[in-house]
Amino acid sequence: MLETASATDRPYDLLIVGGGVNGAGIARDAVGRGASVLLVEQDDLASYTSSASTKLIHGGLRYLEYYEFRLVREALTERERLLKMAPHIMWLMRFVLPHSKLVRPAWMLRAGLFLYDHLASNMTLPKSRAIDFRTHSSGRPLKADYTKGFVYSDGWVQDSRLVVLNAMDAGERGADIRTRTRLVHAERVNGLWQATLEDRTTGTTQVVQARALVNAAGPWVARLLADTLKIPNSKSVRLVKGSHIIVPRVFDGPQAYIFQNPDKRIVFAIPYEQKFTLIGTTDIPWKDAPGRVGIAPDEITYLCESVNRYFKTQVKESDVVWSYAGLRPLYDDASANASAVTRDYVLDLDTQNGAPLLSIFGGKITTYRKLAEHALEKLAPVLPAVAGASWTANEVLPGGDMGEGGFDAALGRLRRAAPWLVPSLAWRLLRNYGSRAYEIIGEANSMKELGDVLGGDLTTREVDYLIDREWARTAEDVLWRRSKLGLHLNEAEKTKVADYVKQKTA
């Protein structure tokens, strides 16, 4: 069934294709400048790369080796900003870097960390320092061969929640956010984009108009140009697969580890979801079509070997409880090696043929906000609706206004306001929703009033919130992107969640 927007329907200022971090970030910034915005995402928000990252809000220590100073400086500045914008879903993490004689000399690590500490101005995170593993507690899980190393700071983020919060903020400011909606065709007609959208739930299509189009399709960026828009483009994207494994906790403490491999790559081991360790990543060139990707057995072996070189506790393939993989949509700079391809982004604006088209190549979770600012700066001369001043640098994301004293103080306040909340649930609600936890609790005065328990501490009231406010439509949305409860619930509980979501969204 084709539904065409009538001639009286006003065109949107901006049609954004892609509900990953870049599309959601641009939608938020643009609507805040007064533009009318439609964002379409073919699946769920953050279904692809933006939920498959290592989840670091980082400058990217290793990019210094590739002289990516612009990117590292911008990312370090953003790291500080983002940690303030969303203190519920992001936090400071200390990274322990053992020195291995076989890889990089100690002086090189020291010089790199010095640069990392000082490359951007006004950095407040604790600086790096040398540590002796024979006396420092972070040395306990390491093999005795490793006696010296360094510790430095970076940030950690619940990546898919970052995307959802940007979309939510955009939506609350008036953007039209449509998930499970695919752009299937678009052409320039009389100075406007005329775009056909397919609602993948109902199978219906609709034609809408927009003054400008943003191609934030991540791994699909080049295909969208060539196949959907039929626009030749000289820039291309290099898809590089990266995979992670999750195993039962290998070490205690809040610190993460960064290990150097003999192939000069680095692999992280990060405390994850209280009971687990997250290990990643790999860099595998990907030649096939974009889509859902999975980890290959040799990647699991590689990741196990990478951490087993350093940890006393040995990780086996059979320990893996979950894994995920994603495709980095990197700007193709013709590097020979997948690890060396630039992690910086390139914005390509096409105004030659009428209505503007902006395509985004590359980018990091960490730099999404700045990327959005640059994207709108680039569009502003041809799209006055986004010419307003940039505003996102100091505006918190939904739930980020947790009050004075940081997360711990906010948790104390929540526990006092709702003393009946199971402590682990109070913590989890605040970590995922920040001040919006109060909206979920609403008028409830007891655990019972939060509705039925579907599994663990997940209640129907929380799922209702995810459906009503965060576009959750399937159990997978709830268990793997709005949360990581999929790691904690058993199969019967997951089925209960699936049945409930189905019934609520029918």
Ligand SMILES: Cc1cc2nc3c(=O)[nH]c(=O)nc-3n(C[C@H](O)[C@H](O)[C@H](O)COP(=O)(O)OP(=O)(O)OC[C@H]3O[C@@H](n4cnc5c(N)ncnc54)[C@H](O)[C@@H]3O)c2cc1C
């Ligand atoms: C293994 C790995 C580790 C990483 N680690 C980090 C890290 O620690 N820190 C960091 O800062 N960055 C990291 N990154 C990079 C970061 O994850 C990506 O740069 C970022 O998520 C890209 O976001 P995006 O919005 O461009 O793409 P995506 O998140 O892929 O979003 C694009 C969206 O467009 C949608 N789409 C495509 N075509 C259409 C269409 N026709 N209609 C509607 N929708 C469409 C897709 O469904 C998709 O959801 C990592 C990446 C990988 C793969």
